Each structure stands twice: as structure tokens, then as C-alpha cells.
Amino acid sequence: MADGTAEPGAELRDVTAFRDSSAPRPYGYGPGSLQELRAREFSRLAGTVYLDHAGATLFPKSQLENFTRDLMENVYGNPHSQNISSKLTHDTVEQVRYRILAHFHTTAEDYSVIFTAGSTAALKLVAEAFPWVSPGPNSSGSRFCYLTDSHTSVVGMRKVTAARNVTSTSVRPEDLWSAEDQGAAENDADCQLPHLFCYPAQSNFSGTRYPLSWIADVQAGRRRPESLPGKWFVLLDAAAYVSTSPLNLSAHPADFVPISFYKIFGFPTGLGALLVNNRVAPLLRKTYFGGGSAAAYLAGEDFYVPRPSVAERFEDGTISFLDVIAVKHGFDALERLTGGMENIKQHTFALAQYTYAALASLRYPNGAPVVRIYSDSEFSSPEVQGPIINFNVLDDIGNVIGYSQVDKMASLYNIHLRTGCFCNTGACQRHLGISNVMVRKHVQAGHVCGDDIDLIDGQPTGSVRISFGYMSTLEDAQAFLRFIIGTRLCSAGGHPVPQASAPGKGECGCSPSSQEGAPTDSRVGTDLSSAISAMALPSSLCAAPGAQQTPLQKATGVLDGDLGPHVVTNIYLYPIKSCAAFEVTRWPVGNQGLLYDRSWMVVNHNGACLTQKQEPRLCLIQPFIDLQQKIMVIKAQGMEPIEVPLEENSEQARICQSKVCADRVDTYDCGEKISSWLSKFFGRPCHLIKQSSNSQRSAKKKHGKGITFWIGPCDQNGKGELFPVKDLILRFRANIITNGMKAFEEEKWDEISIGSLRFQVMGPCHRCQMICIDQQTSQRNQDVFQTLSESRKRKVNFGVYLTHVSLDSSSPCFLSVGSRVLPVLKENLECHNIPASEKHQDVIS
Numbered sequence: 001m002a003d004g005t006a007e008p009g010a011e012l013r014d015v016t017a018f019r020d021s022s023a024p025r026p027y028g029y030g031p032g033s034l035q036e037l038r039a040r041e042f043s044r045l046a047g048t049v050y051l052d053h054a055g056a057t058l059f060p061k062s063q064l065e066n067f068t069r070d071l072m073e074n075v076y077g078n079p080h081s082q083n084i085s086s087k088l089t090h091d092t093v094e095q096v097r098y099r100i101l102a103h104f105h106t107t108a109e110d111y112s113v114i115f116t117a118g119s120t121a122a123l124k125l126v127a128e129a130f131p132w133v134s135p136g137p138n139s140s141g142s143r144f145c146y147l148t149d150s151h152t153s154v155v156g157m158r159k160v161t162a163a164r165n166v167t168s169t170s171v172r173p174e175d176l177w178s179a180e181d182q183g184a185a186e187n188d189a190d191c192q193l194p195h196l197f198c199y200p201a202q203s204n205f206s207g208t209r210y211p212l213s214w215i216a217d218v219q220a221g222r223r224r225p226e227s228l229p230g231k232w233f234v235l236l237d238a239a240a241y242v243s244t245s246p247l248n249l250s251a252h253p254a255d256f257v258p259i260s261f262y263k264i265f266g267f268p269t270g271l272g273a274l275l276v277n278n279r280v281a282p283l284l285r286k287t288y289f290g291g292g293s294a295a296a297y298l299a300g301e302d303f304y305v306p307r308p309s310v311a312e313r314f315e316d317g318t319i320s321f322l323d324v325i326a327v328k329h330g331f332d333a334l335e336r337l338t339g340g341m342e343n344i345k346q347h348t349f350a351l352a353q354y355t356y357a358a359l360a361s362l363r364y365p366n367g368a369p370v371v372r373i374y375s376d377s378e379f380s381s382p383e384v385q386g387p388i389i390n391f392n393v394l395d396d397i398g399n400v401i402g403y404s405q406v407d408k409m410a411s412l413y414n415i416h417l418r419t420g421c422f423c424n425t426g427a428c429q430r431h432l433g434i435s436n437v438m439v440r441k442h443v444q445a446g447h448v449c450g451d452d453i454d455l456i457d458g459q460p461t462g463s464v465r466i467s468f469g470y471m472s473t474l475e476d477a478q479a480f481l482r483f484i485i486g487t488r489l490c491s492a493g494g495h496p497v498p499q500a501s502a503p504g505k506g507e508c509g510c511s512p513s514s515q516e517g518a519p520t521d522s523r524v525g526t527d528l529s530s531a532i533s534a535m536a537l538p539s540s541l542c543a544a545p546g547a548q549q550t551p552l553q554k555a556t557g558v559l560d561g562d563l564g565p566h567v568v569t570n571i572y573l574y575p576i577k578s579c580a581a582f583e584v585t586r587w588p589v590g591n592q593g594l595l596y597d598r599s600w601m602v603v604n605h606n607g608a609c610l611t612q613k614q615e616p617r618l619c620l621i622q623p624f625i626d627l628q629q630k631i632m633v634i635k636a637q638g639m640e641p642i643e644v645p646l647e648e649n650s651e652q653a654r655i656c657q658s659k660v661c662a663d664r665v666d667t668y669d670c671g672e673k674i675s676s677w678l679s680k681f682f683g684r685p686c687h688l689i690k691q692s693s694n695s696q697r698s699a700k701k702k703h704g705k706g707i708t709f710w711i712g713p714c715d716q717n718g719k720g721e722l723f724p725v726k727d728l729i730l731r732f733r734a735n736i737i738t739n740g741m742k743a744f745e746e747e748k749w750d751e752i753s754i755g756s757l758r759f760q761v762m763g764p765c766h767r768c769q770m771i772c773i774d775q776q777t778s779q780r781n782q783d784v785f786q787t788l789s790e791s792r793k794r795k796v797n798f799g800v801y802l803t804h805v806s807l808d809s810s811s812p813c814f815l816s817v818g819s820r821v822l823p824v825l826k827e828n829l830e831c832h833n834i835p836a837s838e839k840h841q842d843v844i845s
Contacts, residue, residue, distance in 0.1 A: 028347060030339065041060035041061045042060060042471050049414060049415040051467060051476065052416050052417055052418045053244075053469030053472065054204055054263075054465065056263065057243060057264070057265070057266045058469065060266075062336075063266075063267065066329045071325075076088060076321065077089055079318070079319070080318060096325065096328050100113050101113060104247050104257070104275065106250050106275075110277065111249060111277055111278060112275070112278055114273060114275075114310065114311050114314045115315055118270065119237070120153040120258075121272060122258030122273065123153050123157055123198075123235075126157070126235055129314070130142075130283075130284065131285055132166045132194070133166075133193055134165040134166060140193075141166055141167065142161075142194050142195055143166070143195045143225075143226055144157065144167070144196050145198070147171055147173060147198070147199040147200065148170045148173065149200065149203045149205065149210075149430070150237065150424065151424055173208075173210070176199075176223065179225070191229040191230050192230065192231050193230030197234055197235070198234075199235075200239075201237065201238045201247070202245075202388075203386075203388075205388075205428060206374050206375050207386035208384070208385065209241065209245075209382075209383065212247075212251075212252040218232050219232060219233070234256075235256040235257075235258070236252075237258060238257050239258060240263065242263070242341075244345055244468075244469070245341060246340070254277070255276075256280075257274070257275040258272065258274050259273055259275070260272040261273070264330065265330030265331075267326060267330065268323035271324065281310045284314075286313060291317045292312065292315065292318065293307055293314070294306060294307065295307050338470050347470065352388065353379045355389055356373065359484070360373065368397065370393065370488050371393050371394060372392050372394055374392075374432070386467075387467055387472075388465060389465070390465045391464055393406050393464065393484075399458065402454030403419035403460070405796055406419065407464070408768055409487055410483060411613070412780060413483045415480055417480075421449060422462075422465055442456055442461055466480060567818060567821060568736060568754060569737050569817065570583060571584050571587055571737075571817055572729075572735055572737070573596065574598050574733060576602065576634075578601070578602070578610065578615075579618050579622070580620065580730075582624055582625060585817045587816075588812060588813065589815055594735055596646065597735065599690055600623075600689065600691075601689060602615075602678060603686065603688075604684070604685065605684070610686070612773050615682065616779075619774075620636055621635075621678075621681070622636065631645055636681055639681055642673065648668050648692070665691050665692075666692040668690060671688075675688065727774065728784070731770075731773065738821045746761070747800060748826060749823040749824065751824045753822040753824075754820070754822075759802035761800050761802060762801040762802065763800065763801055764801075765797060765800060767788065769785055771785055771788070772784050
């Protein structure tokens with residue numbers, strides 16, 4: 001636009017023009033419509049943007065239908081037997097082996113296929129069977145080398161080599177790039193000391209594709225991971241690469257190639273293979289032998305004869321033969337729908353190139369990039385770059401926005417991506433500049449792989465990754481870009497922010513993003529006035545560039561005066577996890593917190609707990625507890641009320657174990673009557689389960705939650721809150737609501753007293769996308785999370801967890817509305833110490 005303000009969607013059109021003018025890459029698979037393929041084969045993706053194909057791609061409907069039909073029409077027996085059905089299985093499995101070899105452009109004369117539980121199991125097999133030579137008086141021993149940009153499963157092989165007293169060495173990509181044309185080492189011709197070098201054909205972190213020519217270079221000694229006498233063998237980790245690209249083993253004959261089939265087809269999971277070059281197969285050593293791998297053995301003597309073929313020797317026990325048959329249908333579907341891997345390679349790269357260019361062009365009004373992309377290429381060719389984009393979102397002054405916030409925000413748009421370090425610490429360290437000392441520091445701070453601790457001292461511990469698959473579409477890419485633009489370059493009200501679009505190199509610009517408590521959780525917090533006022537202000541003010549003070553800062557300033565006494569204004573129970581609140585004025589505090597709070601939960605047909613993240617309509621289920629009659633009455637619109645007893649019949653209840661926020665708890669099913677009621681309401685099988693009264697969860701999890709609210713901001717017309725305060729209170733699902741606090745004041749508390757009760761503050765409550773669900777209608781609105789995210793800058797924290805500290809466990813405890821709240825600040829703790837011997841920990845849950 002003439003004034004420099006970006007029109008919504010302009011970036012998408014600009015990049016579309018870029019793609020149309022410069023893209024030599026084909027998009028789609030010929031005359032058939034990709035949209036028709038999606039509608040026919042992947043209708044379950046309607047409304048969903050799935051961008052984690054590097055984690056696991058998706059299977060088409062017809063693949064599963066044909067596989068199921070195959071099983072229904074044929075009898076497949078154990079392939080180790082000799083009957084007709086077993087012979088059918090054996091022959092079919094062998095045909096699948098040939099199909100796999102043909103897919104990788106080789107034959108049974110050159111390679112053997114060993115079925116494994118996945119690529120990780122294949123790597124472990126190589127580590128255990130490789131002919132390692134330990135150091136001795138006349139030998140330096142074998143060496144195991146691997147690229148630093150390797151999956152955890154490759155790096156983990158060094159534990160096996162260490163047990164053999166074999167040295168392991170990591171090699172940086174830049175060092176191997178410079179290690180060419182070394183020539184054969186002197187006096188090396190007769191030295192057969194075996195060494196193994198592992199590297200990925202494609203980085204699962206950044207999508208970088210390393211040269212397949214390295215295979216022959218390393219084998220011939222022209223490129224050495226280390227200058228050692230001996231013979232180098234090469235393991236090509238192809239798991240990520242072959243999901244979207246063809247691999248020609250006739251042209252690039254690696255010694256070992258591990259793969260996982262779900263990366264290629266989406267189904268079956270739990271099945272992979274190790275492709276072994278027959279030239280090196282005789283060198284492999286095997287100790288254990290299982291069913292089917294022995295030609296003969298004696299039970300009473302050390303006598304064992306292995307099977308003659310490599311596959312039979314190393315496939316201990318009965319292979320997962322039905323899954324092997326499923327692989328056949330995977331190949332059929334892939335070829336029928338796409339025409340082959342070369343088409344998939346071009347299609348997925350076209351999408352990645354398009355998205356990369358768009359991200360790289362995004363700028364804040366001050367010219368700062370919106371994202372920082374981690375890549376070793378500029379997405380010029382699928383020969384050097386796979387369909388993966390790894391990045392972190394930045395704010396307008398260059399600070400990283402934690403990947404956990406981005407993930408949570410993406411989920412509000414039903415965008416599925418992946419965050420963290422992706423089981424590739426080496427690449428993560430290299431791209432993010434994380435030193436070994438910092439990794440150890442992160443561990444000491446409590447960060448482990450796969451958690452949501454995304455920032456430590458302001459520095460990222462991981463990043464965000466999107467990846468495309470063969471059924472991905474341009475609409476998927478554009479939906480993702482709209483998400484980034486909408487959350488970073490537009491105000492919470494959806495109005496565009498002025499921006500400049502100057503293409504960057506490797507950097508561009510991107511966006512922000514906990515978990516509701518489990519059945520025995522509660523929460524306490526501060527003033528939401530800042531968030532409310534930010535939402536209530538005109539979007540033109542929120543988006544105005546160069547403002548000296550943000551609406552949040554202005555709102556917080558309003559609260560800096562004396563706000564009067566701290567008083568409990570509301571008490572809420574959430575008897576059924578993720579269902580509606582039950583408000584009370586006085587309630588007992590039991591040995592697991594507020595009595596019956598989050599004691600029940602709804603589970604699906606598999607026994608997995610449902611939350612509003614998966615089923616927003618849970619908030620429309622209204623539980624009411626009658627302590628005198630010892631029942632809970634459950635209501636919902638269009639349904640007859642139903643009663644559930646508060647306690648189980650100990651003689652009839654069948655206790656089972658369930659997982660609640662990583663804790664194992666004893667639960668029991670509340671019966672078929674309530675199950676039918678819930679199933680009718682949700683339109684799918686559901687059950688209600690309750691935590692057993694004898695079950696205890698760890699005190700770490702059984703906290704109370706509360707929030708303090710300052711009530712007052714109005715919309716721009718002075719007609720009341722844009723988001724009513726009652727609505728916001730219900731969204732944040734706190735147990736204890738207080739007034740009279742400054743914004744976010746509770747984060748400075750160490751403990752509080754409420755009437756005669758004392759509580760220890762256990763830490764901030766990390767908020768998740770559930771706060772975006774209107775608890776009256778079950779409709780989603782992203783503005784609440786986005787505004788809170790922008791106001792807090794880093795973690796989306798609001799409220800704190802409390803643990804009840806009982807000084808006298810013999811007397812009953814009650815929490816009441818109107819009680820005074822007396823906080824103790826962290827810096828004043830020495831004046832209010834409670835002897836540890838006097839404390840009995842109960843919890844508000």
C-alpha cells in the first residue's frame with residue numbers, strides 16, 4: 001500500500017508471484033487436483049494444518065482400506081510354520097523385501113533387508129554387530145565417528161562402542177566439508193582395521209541434505225573423518241531423507257542404511273529395516289540368537305548353527321509380518337497417488353521454498369525480522385535442502401519468543417508443528433549457539449529434552465520446525481503464514497500493523513504461544529486488568545508504531561495506587577476436569593485440596609483423558625455437588641440431569657490406573673449410566689472416571705490455583721468490558737479469586753494466609769490455549785492468549801500455584817469468601833518462617 005501499511009494477505013500474494021515467476025519446480029502430481037486427493041484420501045485433515053511430516057507423515061485412506069481388505073480376505077499364519085497360510089505369509093514377506101530393494105534402486109544381489117522395530121533398532125543392531133577391534137599393543141583399535149548433526153539414536157551408538165573400548169569422535173559438518181582430496185593414507189593398503197562413519201542424508205533439524213558422494217569418498221579414503229590407517233565403512237542415516245526423496249543405492253552404495261516406514265507411508269508404525277550391503281554382511285558378528293534365527297542348536301551344549309541368510313540370522317523371533325504386509329500397500333498407495341518419489345521430492349521442495357521466501361521477507365514496522373531461520377542453504381535446490389524449515393520467532397527488538405508459546409498459539413489455529421531440539425542436540429547447539437557449558441546449565445535449571453522450558457536467561461533452548469509431506473498443499477503453507485502474520489504483524493483485534501517487506505537472508509520474522517491442572521489441581525494469581533485494558537483499547541492504538549507507552553503499561557500504572565484490603569471474592573471448584581465451574585461461598589479443604597476439586601475426568605474409548613484442548617464442549621457440562629446428599633448432579637443443555645455418587649462403593653468399584661499430567665493415579669469407572677449420558681452428549685464413546693479416595697498424587701502436582709482480578713476497564717465507548725470480567729475469570733479456571741492487588745503482584749509472594757489457612761506459593765501458573773475458549777459457548781477466540789502473551793513478553797504466566805500448609809491437621813479447615821488475604825513477600829520471608837516440624841502439607845486442588 002502507498003502508506004507502507006501491509007494489506008492483509010499481501011505477503012502471500014507477493015510470494016505467490018515469486019513462485020510463479022521463478023519456480024521451475026512442479027507442484028502437485030499431474031492433471032489430478034491435489035485438493036481432490038486431500039478430500040478423498042485425507043478428509044480427516046479438514047480444518048487442520050499438519051506440518052510435522054518429519055516427525056510422522058500421514059497415511060491415506062485407501063492404503064488402510066486396501067490393507068484391511070487384504071487381511072479380511074486372506075489367512076496369514078506364522079511364517080516359521082510350514083502350512084499353507086504360513087507359506088503365504090513367507091512368500092508375501094519376501095516379495096515385500098524385493099519391493100523395498102527396488103524402491104531404493106538395488107537388488108537382492110547387492111543388499112539384504114533386515115526388518116527391525118524402526119531405524120533406532122537398526123542403528124542399535126549395527127552398533128552391536130559391527131566388527132569393532134579394541135585397542136591393543138599393536139593396534140590403535142577401531143574408531144566410531146559421526147556427524148554432530150546426527151539424531152540421538154546415532155549418537156547413542158557410542159555407549160555400545162565404549163563398552164568395547166572403542167573411541168567415539170564427533171565430526172563437525174564444516175570439518176568434513178574441508179576434509180576432501182586427502183588421498184589414501186600411507187601404508188594403508190593392507191590395513192583392514194574397521195572404522196565406522198555415520199552421517200544423515202538429511203538433517204532432521206534443519207533439512208540440510210549432505211552429499212551422497214561422501215559415501216564413496218569416505219569408503220575410498222579420499223575424505224576421512226579421522227586420519228587413521230584402516231578401512232572406513234559408512235552408515236547412511238536415511239530415515240528423514242527417504243520420506244520425501246528417492247535414494248539410489250546403486251549409485252551410492254552405503255554399507256548400512258537404516259529406515260523407518262512410518263516416515264514414508266504414515267503406517268505401519270513400529271516397523272523399520274536395516275539395508276545391509278552384502279559385501280560387508282559377512283563381517284557382522286552376532287551373539288544372541290532367537291527363534292527363527294538358528295538352523296540348529298543344542299540345549300545342553302554350546303552348539304549353534306546360524307541361518308544362512310543375513311535377514312534370517314538377524315531377525316530374532318517372529319517378525320511383525322502383518323506390518324510388513326502393510327508396507328506393500330504403502331508402496332502401492334504412494335505410487336498410485338503421486339507417481340513416485342521424484343514427484344514427491346519436487347512437490348515438497350516447492351512448498352518449502354515458497355514458505356521460506358515468505359518468512360524471510362517478513363519485517364516489523366522498524367525493519368526487524370519476524371523470525372530467525374536456521375539453515376545451511378538458501379533453499380535453492382532439493383539437492384541441498386529438504387522440505388523442513390527450522391526457525392525461532394522474534395519480537396521487534398530481536399528477542400526470541402519461546403517455542404512453547406509459538407506452539408500453543410499455533411494450536412489455536414489448529415496448526416500442528418514441532419518444537420524443541422528434535423532429538424538432535426548437536427545441530428541445535430550449532431545453529432542456536434548453545435555451548436556445552438550452557439547445555440549442562442540448562443539441565444541444572446531443570447530443562448530436559450521434550451519439555452516446554454524454552455527460554456533460560458532469555459536464551460532459547462530450542463526452536464520451531466515445520467515440515468511438508470506429499471499431501472501438503474499451498475493452502476497449508478499459506479495458513480501457516482497467515483498465522484505468523486496475524487499473530488506478529490497484526491494487533492490482537494486483527495488489524496494489520498504497518499510493516500516493511502524487505503527480503504532477508506536467513507532471518508525473517510515470526511510468533512508467540514500450559515497445561516490445565518489435573519484432577520487434583522488448583523490455581524492463585526494477580527490482576528488481569530492489564531490484559532483486559534489492552535483488549536479494550538482501540539486496535540489503532542495497539543498497533544500505533546513508535547508509542548512511548550504500551551496500553552499494558554498504562555493499565556498497570558492505574559493500579560499503582562492503594563487498592564484497599566486483599567479479600568477473597570470468589571471460590572470455584574472444578575469437580576470434573578475441564579468441565580464447568582461450580583461456585584461456592586464456603587468449602588472444606590481436604591487432604592488433597594478443596595474437597596472434590598478435579599476429582600473426576602472424562603476419558604475417551606481408549607481411556608485417555610479429554611480436555612478442552614481436544615473437546616471444547618466439555619465446558620458446557622455443569623457439575624453441582626450436594627454434600628448433604630453425597631451426590632454430584634451433572635447438567636447440560638438438551639440433556640436430562642443425572643446424579644453420580646460422591647464416593648465409590650468399595651466392594652463394587654473396580655480400581656484401575658490412569659495417567660494424569662505424568663502422574664499415575666488409581667481411578668474407578670463411574671458406571672454405564674453416566675457413560676451413556678456423556679457419549680450421547682459428545683456423540684462418541686466416553687466414560688467418567690474418579691480418582692480413588694485412597695490415591696495420592698505427588699505434592700508437586702497438587703497445588704491450588706488462584707487469580708487476583710482488578711475490575712474496572714471499559715471498552716473504547718465506555719460501555720463496559722470488551723471481555724466481561726466474569727468471562728475471563730472462568731476462562732482462567734482459578735480456584736481462588738481475590739481483589740485489591742496490583743497487576744501480577746502475586747508473583748512476588750512466597751506464602752499467604754487466608755483467614756486461618758496458610759498457603760505456600762509453589763510458582764507461576766503457565767497458561768495454555770484453553771484460556772481462549774469461551775466457557776459459556778465453547779467457542780475459541782485467540783485474542784485472550786495473544787494479548788496475555790504480548791503483555792508478558794516471555795512465558796504466558798498468570799496466577800500462581802498454592803500448597804496448603806496445615807498447622808493443625810486435627811481440626812476441619814474451611815475456605816470462605818470474604819476472608820482477608822495476607823501475603824508474605826519473598827524478600828520478607830525471614831520474618832515469617834514456620835518451623836518445618838510444624839508443617840503438614842495438604843493441598844488446594
